[in-house]
Amino acid sequence: MAKRTRIIEGTWNCTSCDAKDILARHKRCPTCNNPRELSGDESDFDFGDVDAQSGKSLREGVTDDKALELAGAGEDWFCAFCGAANRGDQPRCKHCGAERSVDAKAAPLQAFETPEKPPAAPPPETKPRFTKKWLWLGVLFSCCFSSGLYAMWARTPHDFPGEITGTSWKVAVTQERFTAVQKTGWADELRRSSARMPVNGAGEVAGVDNVRDCVERQRGTRKVADGTERVCRSKTRRVACGTEEKCRRRDKGNGFVEEVCEDITKYCNERYEDCQNETRYRNEPVYARQCAYDTYEWKPVDRREATGLDGQPAWPTLQPGATDRQHRSEEYTVHIRYEDDGVKETVLMPKTERDFLRWKKGQGVVVTVTNSGDLKQVVPR
Template sequence: MAIQEGRWDCRSCGTVGILGRHKSCPNCGRSRPEGTRFYLPEDAQAVTDEARLQEARAGADWLCTYCGASNSAALEACGGCGADRADSERQAVRDYALEEVPRSGDNAPDSPSGGEAARTSSPRRRGSLRKFLVAGGVVGGILLLLFLVFRPRHKTLTVTGFSWEREIDVEAYRTVTEEGWDLPHGARVKKKWRDIHHYEDVLDHYETRTRKVPERVQTGTERYVCGKRDLGNGYFEDRYCTRPKYETRYRTETYREPVYRKEPVYRTKYRYEVEKWVHDRTKRAAGEDREPEWPPLRLAENERAGRRTEHYFVHFTDEEKERYRKEVSEAQWRRYEAGKRYSARVSRSGEVLEVTFPETKR
C-alpha cells in the first residue's frame, strides 16, 4: 500500500506547497490549523524512508486545546506548550476517489478558503505544455506551407478572343425491336417465351454444425487502487477496492444451419416492335466570333429537333503570355470586351476561378 507525502498552504502568509511533514509554516512559523486542506501533486513520489512511513501510519494529527499547535499522533503531550493531549481535536481523515483527489490547497483561487496565492504548475505539466506547443507549431507550419503552395494566384488577364459551340440532337420516329417483361402501349408482339425473371431462396434442408462460443467466466477477484486516503497528517495512502476478475473461455456449441437453394422464377418475356422517338444524330456548329448560331437543320417528316446544348468560352493571356480559357454563361460572355484587362483568381493548375468586372461609372 503506497504512501505519498502531500502538501498544504499557509493561510497566514500565503506560502504554498509546504511538505506534509511540516507541522508549522517554515516561512512565518504559524502552526498548521484545524481543517487544513491537504492536497497531493500529480507527480508526488511514494515515500520509502522508514521514519516517514512510521510518521504517516501513526494516525491523524491532533490540535492542542491550549496553544493550537499541530502535533503528531505519536505524541502524548503538545510539542509547543507541553499540555496533555486529553480530548484534543484531530485533523479529519478523508477518502477520495481517484478523480476527486485534491490537487491544490487553501490558497488556490478555487479552494473553499478563497486564498489569493498563485497556483504554480508542476514540471510535468510545464513539460506537457511545451510538447503541445512544439507539436502545434509543426502542424501549423505544415498547414501554412500547404496554403502557400496551393492558394490561388491573383493575375491581370487580357481578353484575346472568344469561341462558342452549339449542338442539336436530331431524333427520328422509327420502328424499333426491343425485348422486355412488359409491353409498352402500341407494341406488336413478334415472339414470346417463358424465361427466368429472377431467383428466390428456398429452404432445402438443415445441416448440423459446430461453432466456438465465447463466454466471460469469473476466475476470482483482484485488488486495485480505487482512490486515496488523506491520513490527516500531511500524508496520503492508496485505497484499494476489490473487483471480479474475468477471462474469456470458449465452448463448443452444436446448431442446425438452414441450407437454401436458388429456385428460378419464370415470367413471360416479349420481343416486340414499337414506334418511338430515338436519337439519330447530333448537328454541331462552332465559331470564334461574337455571333453564335444554331446549326441548320434539314428534317425529314419523321424527324424532330431534340435537346439543345451551348457552350461559351472567353480566352485570356496574362502578363507572361500564358494562355487561359474560361467557360461562362452567354450573358457573361457578351459582357466581356476584347483587349480589355480584368482582375482574376487563377488556381495553381491554371484554371480561371473568378473574374472581377470593373465597376460601371454612373
C-alpha cells in the first residue's frame, strides 16, 4: 500500500517577551529578536493535535521550498557559548559567530507513539529510567525482610519459672460384643464364607452366610446415546472490512516532524452461527439383584466413664464375655501458672497416663514460650 509523506512545522514560545506560536523556521523571536535557547519552553515545539483514530496531524503540511529546506537541514544544535539555536548544517553560531564545538548541545527529540497506544511519558531528565523499578523492588524487599524479621522474632523462645496449679483426668472404657446381624448387599459382591468368633477380643471373621430373599432393585444410572441433534452457538470472529488510514510521526530535531501515512487493512467483529451435530444422551436406570444375608459385627454394649482431679486415674472395670472386647480412651490436663510480665496461665495436654503422672500439683517447672505466645516445652525444676 502506497505511503504518503509530508512535513509538519512546529511552533515555540519566547520566554523573553512572551510571544506565542512562533514558527519553527524562526531561530530568533520575530518580536524581540532574542534567539531560541535550550531552556524552559523554548526547547520544546508544539506540533498540534492529531486525529485520535488515525494519528494524522490536524495541521496543514509544509509546502514552500524554504521551510522544506530547513526541515532537511538536520537536527538543530545549541551554541556552547551563547546558548542560541542554530541550523544543523551551519558550522558557526549565527548569533555570536562561535564555531560549533564538541560540547555543543543537540536539540531534544520528541517521541511519538502509534495511535493504537497512548503516548508514553518521557522519563525525568535528572533520574535514570530504572528508578521506579528499583523503588518497587526496594519496597518489596523491605516488606519481605520485615516479614522475615517478624517471623524470627515471633519464633524466638524464652524460659520462665512456673508452677503446676492442678491436674485433671477423664477416662472411659467401652465394651463391644461380636453380634449376629442381618444385612443386605449386591449379589455379585457377596462371597459366602464362614464366621469365626474372636478369642480374647481378636482374630474374628464376620463371614457371609444364608444369602436369601434376592430381588431386582435399581443400583444406579448410566448415560446412553439417544440420537443426535443440531446445536448452534453464536460466536465472534475478526474479519477484514475495508481499509483505514494510520499515520506515524518522526521528530527531525529542528522544529519539523515527518509524518508518514498509509492505508492498512481494517478488521471488524463479525458474529456467526457455528452449527454441528452433537450426540444426545439420556440417563438409563441400572438394575441388579440385592440379597439379605447373615453376618457379624462389633456393637457397643456398655460404656463407663470416670473423672478426677490430681492423682492417678481410676479406670472403670467391666466384665467382658467370651465374644467381647474393650476400648480405652483417655484425656489429661495439666494447668500451669508462670511469670512473664505478669502472671499468665497455660495448659499442657499429656498423651498417655505415664506422661500425666510425671506432673504433681505444686511442682515447680520451667516453661518455654515464644514471643508469639506458643508453648514450646515444660520441664520440671
